[in-house]
Amino acid sequence: LVYAEIVEGKTKLLVPEGSLRAAAPPTAPVFFNPAASVNRDVSVAMAAAAGAATFCDSLAGVGARGVRIAKEVEGTRAVTLVDFNPLALKLAKKAARMNWVSRKCAFEVSEANAALASRYGRDERFESVDVDPFGTPARFLQGALAATANGGILSVTATDTAALCGVYPKVAWRRYGAVPVNNHFHHETGIRILVNAISRRAAAMEAGVSPVAAHATRHYVRVYARVEAGARKADESLASEGYVNWCPACGSTEASRERAERCPRCGARGKSAGPLWVGRLTESRTVEEAAGFAEGMKFAAAAKILWSLVGVDAFPPWSYSIEGICSTLKVATVPESAVRERLAKAGYRSFRQPFEGTGIKTDAPYSAVREAVAESRPTAPPRHPSQ
Ligand SMILES: C[S@@+](CC[C@H](N)C(=O)[O-])C[C@H]1O[C@@H](n2cnc3c(N)ncnc32)[C@H](O)[C@@H]1O
Numbered sequence: 001l002v003y004a005e006i007v008e009g010k011t012k013l014l015v016p017e018g019s020l021r022a023a024a025p026p027t028a029p030v031f032f033n034p035a036a037s038v039n040r041d042v043s044v045a046m047a048a049a050a051g052a053a054t055f056c057d058s059l060a061g062v063g064a065r066g067v068r069i070a071k072e073v074e075g076t077r078a079v080t081l082v083d084f085n086p087l088a089l090k091l092a093k094k095a096a097r098m099n100w101v102s103r104k105c106a107f108e109v110s111e112a113n114a115a116l117a118s119r120y121g122r123d124e125r126f127e128s129v130d131v132d133p134f135g136t137p138a139r140f141l142q143g144a145l146a147a148t149a150n151g152g153i154l155s156v157t158a159t160d161t162a163a164l165c166g167v168y169p170k171v172a173w174r175r176y177g178a179v180p181v182n183n184h185f186h187h188e189t190g191i192r193i194l195v196n197a198i199s200r201r202a203a204a205m206e207a208g209v210s211p212v213a214a215h216a217t218r219h220y221v222r223v224y225a226r227v228e229a230g231a232r233k234a235d236e237s238l239a240s241e242g243y244v245n246w247c248p249a250c251g252s253t254e255a256s257r258e259r260a261e262r263c264p265r266c267g268a269r270g271k272s273a274g275p276l277w278v279g280r281l282t283e284s285r286t287v288e289e290a291a292g293f294a295e296g297m298k299f300a301a302a303a304k305i306l307w308s309l310v311g312v313d314a315f316p317p318w319s320y321s322i323e324g325i326c327s328t329l330k331v332a333t334v335p336e337s338a339v340r341e342r343l344a345k346a347g348y349r350s351f352r353q354p355f356e357g358t359g360i361k362t363d364a365p366y367s368a369v370r371e372a373v374a375e376s377r378p379t380a381p382p383r384h385p386s387q
């Protein structure tokens with residue numbers, strides 16, 4: 001196997017040469033995905049903002065995330081890197097040496113759940129635990145929750161977006177105990193299903209969660225959540241469980257404690273996503289601080305992701321597709337900015353949907369958005385009087 005030395009952020013990494021060229025990096029003999037650098041940039045910024053002194057990279061691979069946190073986050077005192085692939089950890093160990101952070105790093109060749117669960121009930125839990133598996137994180141949630149200190153942050157990547165975002169509802173049901181939707185807010189729904197699955201798992205262990213940040217791309221969804229011990233915290237998080245009921249016929253959408261079989265507006269058969277997390281997704285102070293850190297480090301894409309989240313919790317847990325409304329109205333697509341201006345004039349607030357490629361969040365009902373779209377249609381330019 002040929003290795004390449006690369007630099008990501010401020011950190012030198014040792015990675016399989018082949019992973020830099022392949023469209024889908026090989027999983028054997030060791031895995032490294034250069035395209036996940038933005039995911040790791042956000043992670044570094046979040047660690048800096050949250051100020052966790054101890055970090056566990058529980059599925060560490062070649063150590064890209066863990067070694068970067070050891071190197072790039074000043075307040076980090078100790079990083080534990082776990083992977084059951086000894087070759088991966090050998091490279092991680094070398095990377096730690098190359099960056100002069102060996103002193104801060106510990107390496108455990110172990111099955112992740114075994115390493116994580118071994119911390120349960122002991123004074124050796126981590127202020128931050130990361131779970132970055134191939135595919136679904138479902139099987140690692142219990143261990144990760146067990147290893148997170150009271151008030152600490154659990155971060156989770158899920159690359160099974162096809163399940164979470166509604167392409168394979170049966171798989172989502174099996175892994176997360178929830179029904180997804182495949183529509184214009186399916187990434188946000190995927191994030192909320194994942195958060196609620198974490199909350200449910202935490203509740204069984206008498207702990208609650210409160211999300212700090214979340215983001216989504218085509219390939220993965222990512223969630224950061226604070227874990228707080230106690231039955232009361234668990235009950236508080238369960239109170240954020242609900243459904244998003246969406247009517248494909250008339251477009252009306254609502255969040256509710258209950259699954260709705262029929263649309264309350266038009267009576268058509270509705271779609272109901274959930275159970276999912278209908279509460280806040282961000283801790284804005286931490287997100288703003290992370291965004292500022294990312295900006296300072298010139299992590300442009302990460303900074304953009306983080307800034308896009310600031311203010312999102314003032315809006316309902318779904319969005320409207322302007323493109324979709326235009327096609328329902330059979331009119332040419334109008335710019336989102338024009339629709340948002342109209343909504344503002346009508347007294348509504350709106351926000352760029354941060355979790356999907358397009359769309360807007362607003363406190364306006366569907367009917368008002370539809371009206372704003374209709375009014376935003378470009379009219380034929382007036383003819384010059386002299387012509
Ligand atoms: C997606 S990669 C991690 C990538 C890494 N976090 C990064 O940012 O480069 C998943 C890693 O988990 C390891 N792995 C998978 N299942 C595991 C398990 N049950 N216990 C320990 N390691 C596991 C694999 O060997 C692989 O290195």
Ligand SMILES: [Zn+2]
Nearest residue numbers: 247250263266
């Ligand atoms: Zn309806």
